Every structure is written in C-alpha cells, then in structure tokens.
Amino acid sequence: MKKLALHWKIIIGLILGIVWALLSSSLGWSQFTIDWIAPFGTIFINLLKMIAVPLVLFSVISGVANIGDPSSLGRMGGKTLLAYLITTVLAVSIGLTLVNIIKPGALIDEESRIDNRISYEIWAGKQGYEIKDGINYLEDPKFVERAQRITDLSKSELEDVAVTEKMKTANQTKDAGPLQPLVDLVPQNFFKSLGENGLMLQIIFFALFFGICLLFIPNETSQPVTKIVDSIMEVFLKMVDFVMQAAPFFVFALLAGVVSKMAGDDVGKVYEIFKGLSWYSLTVVIGLLLMIFVVYPLILKLFVKKIPYAGFFKAISPAQTLAFSTSSSAATLPVTMECVEENLGVDKKITSFVLPIGATVNMDGTCLYQAVAVVFLAQLHMIDLTLGQQMVIVLTATLASIGSAAVPSAGLVMLIIVLDSVGLNPAWIAIIFPVDRILDMIRTVVNVTGDATVSSIIAKGEGMLHYQEHDPSETFDLDS
Template identity: 90%
Template sequence: MKKLALHWKIIIGLVLGIIWALLSSQLGWSEFTVNWIAPFGTIFINLLKLIAVPLVLFSIISGVANIGDPASLGRMGGKTLGAYLLTTILAVGLGLTLVNIIKPGALVDEQSRIDNRISYEIWADAEGYEIKDGINYLKDPAFLERAQKISDLSKSELQDATVSEKMETADKTKDAGPLQPLVDLVPQNFFKALTDNGLMLQIIFFALFFGVCLLFIPNEKSAPVTKLVDSIMEVFLKMVDLVMQAAPFFVFALLAGVVSKMAGDDIGKVWEIFKGLSWYSLTVFAGLMLMIFVIYPLILKLFVKQIPYKGFFKSMSPAQTLAFSTSSSAATLPVTMECVEENLGVDKKVTSFVLPIGATVNMDGTCLYQAVAVVFLAQLHMIDLTLGQQLTIVLTATLASIGSAAVPSAGLVMLIIVLGSVGLNPAWIAIIFPVDRILDMFRTVVNVTGDATVSSIIAKGEGMLHYKEPKSASETFDMDS
C-alpha cells in the first residue's frame, strides 16, 4: 500500500465506503455507521476548511506581492476573470443543449406530469404569475378533484424545513439592490469575514488590497512582511501534507456516512430514489463528463500545447478524487494548488493568485447543473421555456455562480434564484434533493478541473509554465512521499 499513489488510495477508500454503507444498510447497521463512522468524514472536511481559509488569505497576499509590478497584476487579473467567464458560459450553454436534446423531464410518465402541471398552475395562480403557454388544466372540470388533492399536497411540501430555509436565504439575495454584490464585497469587519464560510469574497478582497499595498511601499519595508507571509503559507501547506496522509480513511468514512443517510436500513430506498431521477442525473452527468474530458482538454490544446491529455489528468488526479469525495472546491483548494504547482509546473505566482479566486468565482459544474435542473423541472411540469427564458437562465446562472459558496450543496440556494428568474416555483428544489449530493461530487470535480485549466492558460500567457512530463508514476505528486 505504501507504493500505491495517493489518488488510488483515495479511490479505494471511496469504493469501500460505498460498499460498507450498502452492506450496513442490508444488515441494519446504518445507525451505527452514521453515529460512529460518518463523524470522521465531517472531521476531514472541517480540517481541510480550517486550512483552506488562511491558505487563501496568505497565498493571495503572497501571489500579489511577489508579482512585483502593479501593471502585471492588472493584466493577470483581467485574463483570469475573462477566462473564468468564458468557461462558465460554455458550461451553461452545454447544459442547455443537452437538456433540450435529451428532454429528461418529458420521459416521466404523462399522468405524473399532468399532476405536476396542475400543481404548477395552482402555485402560479396563488403567486400571481401568468401562465404564458395558454394551457390551463384547472379550467377542466375533469381535473377539479385531483387539483384539490394536489393543492393540499403542495402546501404540506412547502412547509419542508430544509426547503424553507434555502428559500429564505435566496429571498434575501433576490431582494437586495443592484449594487448589493459590490457592497458585500467589502468587509466592515475582516475578522468576521474569516469566521463566516459565506464571506470568502471578502477575504479575497482584503488579501488583494493588502497585497497591492505591499507593492506600493519601499522594498526594505515590504520584504519582511512578504517573507513572513510566504513562511506562514508553507506551514499551512505542511498541514495539508499531514492531513492528506490519512485521506483514504477519512474518505471511506465520508462516503459511508453519505450513502447510509440516504438508504437508512432499507437498501431499496437508494434504488427507488435514483430510478425516478435517473434521466435527469444522466443528463447532468453527461454534461459534466463532457466538460472534464472534452471541453477543458480542447481549451488546453488550443492555448497550452505542451501539456498532453493523459499528463493533465495524471497530474490532477489527486485533487479530482479529493474534490469528488468532499464536494467542496474550497476544501480541495490546498491539494489543487499543490497539484498545479508540482505536477503541471505552474509558477507559484500564478497559482497563488488564480486558484483561490477560481475556488470562489469559477463554478462551471454548478452552472451547468443549474441550467439542466431548471429546464428539467419545467419539462417535468409540462412547461415549455422560450429561448428568451433560457437565455435568462444563462445570465442568471452565470452571475449567481460568482457569489456561490465553495461548499457542498451551495448551488441549491443559487438554483432557487435561477428558478425565480423564469417564474418557476423555488420549492421544486425538493424534487432533486435526493440525488443532489452525489451529483454535487461530480460538479466539484468539474470546478477543480476548470480552475487547473485556467491557471495553466494564464501561466502560459505570462511565461510562467514549466511543465515536465513525469517519467514514471512515482514522479507524480503523492502526499505520502
């Protein structure tokens, strides 16, 4: 096992975790798994988040301060945001294309879709939304009794605590003024921003501001501060090394807990949950896999010819497998930075600046999933979204992704805002809750892969890419070495 590369150990941990969860469900041990094994998975994510926030802070300060030239900083910042925006639009466009071709919502039996349609019309009437396609089942006497039953069901569903909580969060975002995102960017209390998971953009703002100011003071005064920041960053990277040595065992606990909570003591629940949402899940999965294995490699081939297809995935596999298991690009950030620096040969000046920003603003996987989810839910309720409404989804999903927290299932809150932008019921997120956690794992892999792709492109443009293809598997980044 000692000679086995880290990413293979993590994959073994993933598989064993799922097998254990299904076995414990069959034997009635799910409560034991949730109470005595799953907490170690939570500890793992907490440890990575503990490291991630200060690492973002000090790595951005270090990256900006070591650039040396304020003009270079502005140029790199513009290229970074432009590249992330481009990949986000590609992801949303791909998602909309797939969901309109496959039509996963239309593959559900028609009787269920009629019931869903009646439920939608009841909601739209109560909320004052206009039904634009001219179809109205509520006016048909044949559906009156069914409509009454569906109305009662909808009211009970809306009382779901988890949905209500996410709707309340989305309402606060929706009701804010047009410049509220700009106001939220600037912290009034930096230490509060450090302790609040949702304020990563404020930490990035402070780090950029601090780093830029270091560029404008005499070198003899800034050098000690820069040296201290670099040293602190190295300490946090060593913390990552130590935590990752136990990653396969932590990942086993994490996956065992996630699947056990879904299944309980009835293994059939997992099958029923996934069977009902299979076409939706397959559509999202297809889009995410195309992003990882086709779109990003094509972009790399276009801009960075020296990184081969296999070499890229070999270099990034530890970060990708960790992203899959944690569902958090922020928690994966320390490993992503190390993979990009050590394996892809991207200069630390680039990774320290581009990757922490990417972990916050680059949510390609989340945007693709939002596009598919909104159209799927519309199809499920027999609603045909116009081209204009689908373009609204593109714009809203892109802007919503910028402020989306890099933590598990944060995309669900943003999805509520996207649903509202095209006049659909935000409570419908409850429909896709059961499969969201699994798909979230794949979405995070897309986000991390996109971050690595963009950082490689920026490094190439700045003349800071020094990729060397490893001669053997042992030269690929392995935390255990």
C-alpha cells in the same frame, strides 16, 4: 450514528423518506404524511431560503472585494476573470443543450406530469407568480375537477387563482419594452429587493456594484468594510452548516412529503418519478463528463499545446480524486495548488492568484447541473420555458456562481436562487435530492479541473509555464 459522515446520514435519510413514501402510498397514509411529516420539509426549504439571499449578497461582495487592488490586477486579472466567465457560460450552455435534446422530464408518465402541472399552477397563483408558458390548465373545467381531487381547494378558489394569475400576466406584459429585462436588473430600492421573491438578479447586481466600488476606494477605508463582510459571510456559512447537520431528518421529511404529494395513493407514480430521475442524472453526468474530458482538454490544446492530453489528467489526478471524495473545491484547494505547481509547472505567482479566485468564482459543474435541474423540473411539470427564460437561467446561474461557497451543499442553496429567479417552486429541489450527492461529487471534479485548466492558460500567456512530463506520485503523496 455519530461516527457516520454527514453525507451518509443524508443518504440514509433520503432512502428512509422514499421507503416511507412507498409504504404510506401503498397503505393509503399519504394524507397523514402530507399533514404531519411534510411540514418539516417546508421548514427546511424556508431555512435555506432565509440563508440563501444574505449568503449570496455577502459572498459576492466578498469575492469581488478580495480580488485586490484593481490597479495591480492588470492584464492577468482581466484574463483570469474572462477565462472563468467563458468556461462557466460554456458549461451552462452545454447543460441547456443536453436537457433540451434529451428532455428527461418529459420521459415520465403524462398523467403524472398533468397532476404536477396543476399543482404548479395552484402554487404560482397563490404566490402571485406569472405562469411561465402562458397556458392555464385551470381554465379548463375538466382540469379544475381534477385539481379538486389532488388539492383541498374549492372550485371557486381554483378559479380565483386562475383569474388572478391571468390578470397579473396581462398587467406585466402590457407596457413592457424590449429593454425591460435590463431595467428590471437595476433595483429602485435595494431593501425592497431583499424582501421580495424573484428579485435575486437585482441583489446580485447590487453586490457586484458594491464589491467593485470597494476596489476603487483607499485600502484603509475599504479594509474594515471587507472584514465585516467576510465575517458576516462566515456567520451565514456557519448557519448553513448548522442546518445541514439536521439535514438527514429534514431530507427524510422533505422527500417523504414531496413523493407522497406527487404519488398520492398510487405506488406506480413513485416508479415514474424515479424513472425520470435516472434520465435526469444521465443528462447531468454526460454534461459533466463532456466538460472534463472534451471541453477543458480542447481549450487547453488551443492555448497550451505543450501539455498532452494524458499528461494533464495524470498531473491533476490527485486533486480530482480529493475533489470527488470531499465535494469541496475549498478543501481541495491546497492539493490543487500543489498539483498545478509541481506537476503542470505553473509558477507560484500564478497559482496563488488564479486558483483561490477559481475556488470562489469558478463553479462550472454547479452551473451546468443547475441549468439541467431547472429545465428538468420545468419539463416534469409540463412547463415549456422559452429561450429567453432559459437565458435568465444562464445569467442567474453564472452570476450566482460568484457567490456559490466552495463547500458541499452550496449548490443546493444556489439552485433555490435559480428556481426562484424564473418563478418556479424552490421546494422542487426535493425531487432531485436522492441523486444530488453523487452528482455533487462529479461536479466538484469539474470545478477543480476547470481551475487547473485556466491557471495553465494564464501561466502560458504570462510566460510562467514550465511543464515537464513526470509521475505526479513522485511529488505528491495521496495519503499525506
């Protein structure tokens, strides 16, 4: 077992979790699974949430602060950040468009979705969250009775949850003005933001502000702070690594618990869950393939006419192959740099600046997947997110991508952040866990392709692109 790569162990864990959920559902052991196995999945989520907030804080500060002296960035730095921002917003927009057209979460059995909706309202009431679409199923007596069948709460407790949520919503919306979202972005007390749910945008705002200010103070003053921030970020990345080493067991418990809670003792509901996952996966894959084979080539054609469609993919295919196999933009970075320099003819001055920034801030594939995942999970729980709430997803996913570490499973941590930002249950990540690994591999290819595209555009604008079509195998050995 020790010789197996971690992702294979995780896959084995999730398969065993599904098998156990099916077995316990068919034998009527779902309650045992919920009481004695599911809590370990909750521990896993709590560990990731514990790490996620400080990881984003220090990653964003580090990513901004390590851009360098703002006076030396000039035109090239501005172009680079703008290009990465545009491609990220495009990716999220494509994801939201597809998930709203296909509606993968609405394609499963309605009875299962009603149970999911009731569970969501109970969770939101306990956490003090606003019900996103303003509809409260627990106010209907027939749903209260149904809720009692799928939870251990009494009728009075369920009614208290509904009333508490309703009053909270009324108090929040009563005096809100049109610029309230902008006001909410800026924290009164940063340390309070660290300790409360749903305030991740405030933390990201502070981190961006802090990192930018580091760029504008003397290097001898900022350097010690930057080193400390980088070191702390490495500690949290190591914490992620340790948690992920235990992920196979946690994934087993998480998946077994979530599927058992959703299915109860009805095995047919498990089938409905995975039918929904197939549509979800298809939606994500369509979006990712559109980014790779349509969006990036169109952008390249618009700004860099000299690189042909086939030539571009031939040039970066070694980097794409490695990205698919490692699921890590950081691990692929040396190969990406060599492909872009040797095969696309981008000057080393460009690649040494643009590509490392891209490995940190350009997470187009991850952002697209997060947008689809959040809306899919909302649809699965019969939550109708408004356009404004989906824009919050765009903003959070885009800003969180700056702090999304370029390592496998970082997207999972960021998804927890995005779910939390729109008041949805972070534990729902267990629902999409079975297909996360293969989607992670494809979205890393998107990230690397985006890095190569942007670096070519910047090189063209700076007069540092010297593309000549040739066989990339002549300059790069895949086996090396």
